[in-house]
Amino acid sequence: MYEKDGEKYFIVDGHVHIWDGRKSNQRNIHGQQFIDCFYDYHQNLSPEEYVWDFDSYAYYGSERFMKDVFVDGHVDHAIFQATLLSEFYHNGFGQTEEAFGLTQEHPDKLTYNHAYDPRHGEKGLEQLRRDAERMNLKGVKLYTAEWFGSSRGYKLDETWSRRYLEECIKLGITNIHVHKGPTIRPLDRDSFDVADVDKVATDYLELRFIVEHVGLPRLEDFCWIATQESNVYGGLAVAMPFIHSRPRYFAQIMGELLYWIGEDKILFGSDYALWTPKWLIEKFVDFQIPEDMTEYPPITAEQKKKILGLNAAALYDLEIPAEFATRETAGHDRVEVAAGAREAASL
Amino acid sequence: MTAPAVCKADDIIAALSTVSDPELDEPITELGFVRSITFDDHGVIVHLRLPTAFCSPNFAYLMASDAQDALRMVDNIGSVDVLLDDHHDSQKINAGLAANAGYRGTFGEEAEESLAELRRTFLRKAHTAAMERCVEAQVKRTGMRLDEIHRLTLRDLPAGKQKTALLRRRVDIGLSICPSSRVVVDDAGRPLSPEAVPTRLRCAKSVRISMEGNAHFCRGLLATRYSDGGNTNTPQILDIRTTRRPA
Numbered sequence: 001m002y003e004k005d006g007e008k009y010f011i012v013d014g015h016v017h018i019w020d021g022r023k024s025n026q027r028n029i030h031g032q033q034f035i036d037c038f039y040d041y042h043q044n045l046s047p048e049e050y051v052w053d054f055d056s057y058a059y060y061g062s063e064r065f066m067k068d069v070f071v072d073g074h075v076d077h078a079i080f081q082a083t084l085l086s087e088f089y090h091n092g093f094g095q096t097e098e099a100f101g102l103t104q105e106h107p108d109k110l111t112y113n114h115a116y117d118p119r120h121g122e123k124g125l126e127q128l129r130r131d132a133e134r135m136n137l138k139g140v141k142l143y144t145a146e147w148f149g150s151s152r153g154y155k156l157d158e159t160w161s162r163r164y165l166e167e168c169i170k171l172g173i174t175n176i177h178v179h180k181g182p183t184i185r186p187l188d189r190d191s192f193d194v195a196d197v198d199k200v201a202t203d204y205l206e207l208r209f210i211v212e213h214v215g216l217p218r219l220e221d222f223c224w225i226a227t228q229e230s231n232v233y234g235g236l237a238v239a240m241p242f243i244h245s246r247p248r249y250f251a252q253i254m255g256e257l258l259y260w261i262g263e264d265k266i267l268f269g270s271d272y273a274l275w276t277p278k279w280l281i282e283k284f285v286d287f288q289i290p291e292d293m294t295e296y297p298p299i300t301a302e303q304k305k306k307i308l309g310l311n312a313a314a315l316y317d318l319e320i321p322a323e324f325a326t327r328e329t330a331g332h333d334r335v336e337v338a339a340g341a342r343e344a345a346s347l
Numbered sequence: 348m349t350a351p352a353v354c355k356a357d358d359i360i361a362a363l364s365t366v367s368d369p370e371l372d373e374p375i376t377e378l379g380f381v382r383s384i385t386f387d388d389h390g391v392i393v394h395l396r397l398p399t400a401f402c403s404p405n406f407a408y409l410m411a412s413d414a415q416d417a418l419r420m421v422d423n424i425g426s427v428d429v430l431l432d433d434h435h436d437s438q439k440i441n442a443g444l445a446a447n448a449g450y451r452g453t454f455g456e457e458a459e460e461s462l463a464e465l466r467r468t469f470l471r472k473a474h475t476a477a478m479e480r481c482v483e484a485q486v487k488r489t490g491m492r493l494d495e496i497h498r499l500t501l502r503d504l505p506a507g508k509q510k511t512a513l514l515r516r517r518v519d520i521g522l523s524i525c526p527s528s529r530v531v532v533d534d535a536g537r538p539l540s541p542e543a544v545p546t547r548l549r550c551a552k553s554v555r556i557s558m559e560g561n562a563h564f565c566r567g568l569l570a571t572r573y574s575d576g577g578n579t580n581t582p583q584i585l586d587i588r589t590t591r592r593p594a
Contacts, residue, residue, distance in 0.1 A: 033400035033435050040399060044571040150456065217370065217561040220472075220553035246563055252556045260553070 001321065002074040002308075004285045007301045010320050012312035013078040013277050015177075015212065015237040015269025018065050018095045018102075021058040030147075031088040042274055045241035050279055060273055062102050070109060073270075073277035076309065077108075077318055081141035081177055081212070081269075082115035087148065100135055111316055113139040113177060118160040119148045125167055132171040138316055139175030140168065141212075144196070156196040162203075169206045175315055177210045177235065180222065194221050201229040208315060210267060213238040214257060223260035233315070234261055236307070237269035240280045243287060251289045255296030263303040267312045281308065354424050356584045359384050359391060362417040369409055369469040371562045372476065376582075378562070379569050380410065382432060383583040388590065390425025391418065393582075396432045398568035404436040408443070408450055409462055415444055467520070471534050474516040476558050479551035481513050481530060496548070497541045502526035 002009045021035030039057055056064075069075045080103065085093040096114070103110040114135055116128045131137060145153045154161060156178065168176065180194045194215050201209045212235040215222025226232040234257055242250040257266055268284070270277040285304060289296045305324070313320050364376040375381055375395065382394040395411055411431045418427045431440050443453025451458045481504055482496060491499070501524065504510045514524050522528070522536040529538040531547060539547055 030435055037399040037401050040568050040571045044567045217557055217564065219557040219560075220550060223553050224550065242560075245567065246560070249556070249560045249563060253560070256553045256556060259549075 001076060002281055002285065004282075007285075007305075008321075008323070009074075009281075009285060009305055010309040010313065010324055011075045011077075011277070011281060012268065012309040012316075012318065013069060013073070013075045013270050013272065014210075014235055014267045014312045015081050016065075016069060016078045016272040016277075017081065017083060018062060018099045019059070019083065019093050019273070020089070020091065020095055021093065025059075025089045025091055027088055027090055031085075031093075034085065034088055034093070038274060041238075045245050046275055047244050047279060050276055052273075057273065062098055065102070065272070066106075068276050068278070069270075069272060073272075074281050075277050077111070077313070077316075078272075078277075079111045079113055079139070079312065079316065081113050083141070083143060084115050084117075085143075085146065087146070108319075111138065111318075113137065113141050113175070115141050115143065116164055117146060117148060117154075118158065118164045119151060119154055121160060125164065128164065128167060129171065132173060137171070137173050139177060140173055141177040141179070143179045145179065157199040157203075162200070165200060165204055165207060169204065174207055175210060176207050177212055180211050180213060180215050180218075194218065194225055197232065198225045198229065201225070201232050205231055207231065208233060210235050210315075212269070214253070214266075216253075219253065219256065223256060226261040226265065232261075233265045233267060233311075235267045235269045237271035238274070240268070240270065240284070241275050243280065243283045247287075248290060248293075250287075251293055251296065254287075254299060255289060255293065258296070258299070258303070263306050264311060266307045267315075268308045284308065354391075354421050356384055356386075358421050359393070359418065359424075360582070362421050363393070363414055365417050366410060366413040368565070369406055369466060370558070371565060372469070372473040372558055373562055375410055375414065378565060381582040383585065385585040385587065387587050390427055392428040392430065393418065394430050394432050396569075396573065397434055398565045398572060400433055400435045402434065404434075404440065404454070405450075405458075405462065405465060407431055407434050407436065408440050408453060409466065411440055411444055412450070470516070470519045472554050472558065474513075474520050474522070475534075475551045476555035477509070477513040477516045478530060478532075479548060479555045481509050482548060483552075484509060485530075493545055494541050496531055497529070497539055497544045499530040500526065501528050501530060504530065 002011055021031070021038070023032075026032055035058055039054055042057060043051055069078050080094075080099045082096060082099075083094040084096075100112045103112040112135055114131050114137055116124055116131075118124065120127070142156070144156060156165070165176070168174070178197060180197065194211060197209050197211060200207075208231045209229075210233040211222055211226070214234040214236060216239055222234065226234060239250070239253050242253065268281075270280050285308075287299065289298055310320065310324060312318070360376060360381075363381055364374045366375050367373060368375060368378055368380070371378065380395050380397060382396040385392040385394075393414060395414060397407060411429050415427055415429045418424060418429065429444055431437050434440065439453060443449070446452070450462045482499065485491065485499065485504060486496070488505075501510075501514070504513070513530075517524050517536075520534070522532065531539055531544050533539060533547065
């Protein structure tokens with residue numbers, strides 16, 4: 001638990017990885033390009049003292065992971081989000097078995113979310129059933145822009161994808177994390193808009209759709225959808241590091257998110273090892289909307305507590321210290337959203 | 348053989364500055380995306396670069412083909428070759444451009460839709476952001492109330508960069524630029540009721556924030572990726588013509 005100025009924060013990092021981007025694991029040039037792209041993100045948006053050398057970054061293993069996230073990183077519980085990228089890496093980019101193994105060793109600290117690809121049809125559905133049982137899945141991470149043969153992406157509302165989502169409902173996999181973020185390599189089927197989330201969120205109210213990277217760089221599309229759908233959440237991975245390099249832009253993102261979707265539906269995520277949670281959490285706890293941005297109210301400690309952990313804890317039924325147990329609205333999917341929008345509209 | 352280029356580097360840069368990143372709504376010349384301009388005996392070769400190898404191929408194609416179109420309008424340019432460097436689809440895009448294959452011809456079955464709708468989406472967003480900037484400045488300047496904004500017309504806006512930008516974007520999506528046109532309109536150019544204006548502006552604001560933020564992001568990544576620090580406005584210019592002609 002992180003403590004600052006007499007306030008305690010139960011921290012859930014909703015987006016972490018153990019990956020292997022080394023040469024030995026790369027299937028082709030795209031494997032190199034992908035880890036290079038990640039490394040550029042890391043270098044460009046981290047404070048200088050937190051920048052790693054490329055080799056450590058390409059593969060850091062579970063020991064370093066545990067230290068960076070839990071020992072140095074203030075995190076109480078972390079959720080792995082799978083990133084397979086099987087077309088680029090021999091043994092996948094995210095290290096499925098290594099990560100899953102760690103969650104077996106530390107079930108109190110770690111949750112494993114696996115992935116599926118609806119383009120694998122019936123065979124993939126069977127695999128999903130087996131994975132759900134073996135891994136006790138509560139969530140999945142979908143990478144709609146993943147390459148598969150000649151296809152470079154799919155949409156959530158396609159027929160096969162719907163069948164998988166319906167299977168998730170049966171299997172009790174309720175948290176559907178969707179990568180809708182910085183433009184990486186899809187074609188026109190791609191995730192440049194989040195409209196497919198809109199469609200399936202309406203149809204599957206039993207599921208919660210956590211839009212990772214809050215739709216950046218299409219924040220407004222995400223906000224608009226999340227405002228209309230009660231079961232759409234925003235994951236802050238990749239938006240978080242702007243707190244250091246572009247604090248005013250970060251303030252605008254937070255201001256808009258709090259206005260449109262509210263404090264109960266925003267989830268912290270470091271996207272480790274893109275960034276380490278330690279500095280993100282410390283800076284976020286210290287963060288305040290600049291005074292001259294009068295269009296946004298200040299962020300309260302209560303809001304930060306929800307965003308940093310209580311919201312995700314509610315989605316994943318995590319045990320939280322008794323002192324937080326009374327905050328029942330956290331992660332609540334019936335909470336009114338965009339109350340501000342309604343007020344504005346009634347003027 | 349094609350006639351050798353007799354145009355100047357300035358003409359080339361001027362032509363390229365009319366090409367914008369569709370998502371950021373800023374010229375590729377200012378974003379540092381033009382890497383080099385080479386004159387040879389056949390014409391001009393322009394190399395473009397992007398902030399990451401994984402920039403969306405449809406955006407990459409859009410910019411590269413827009414650049415090709417803009418350059419072909421330059422007088423006496425000779426042959427035009429636009430090449431996209433260091434992109435995961437560089438080969439595909441470059442081959443498609445060289446063969447004038449068009450978007451679908453370049454990407455085959457993956458390109459289900461034409462680029463026209465994508466382009467329109469971003470032109471609409473550019474207009475929305477420009478509209479919000481003008482209104483915000485106007486509110487700051489005049490202290491007008493929220494319930495008066497729906498009456499604001501283009502005539503009321505002071506001349507300047509923001510107004511020019513708004514007018515240009517209205518033209519892009521086919522909206523009237525008549526001085527008595529309302530400023531706050533929906534995507535189809537219809538004026539809004541006083542009640543609908545605040546929500547429209549609120550949405551418009553998140554569009555603007557998104558676009559401005561992306562531009563920061565792309566600049567930062569370009570600077571990290573290339574050793575020249577993404578130095579903008581200064582493409583490398585090479586002249587390897589064997590027969591120089593006076594410009």
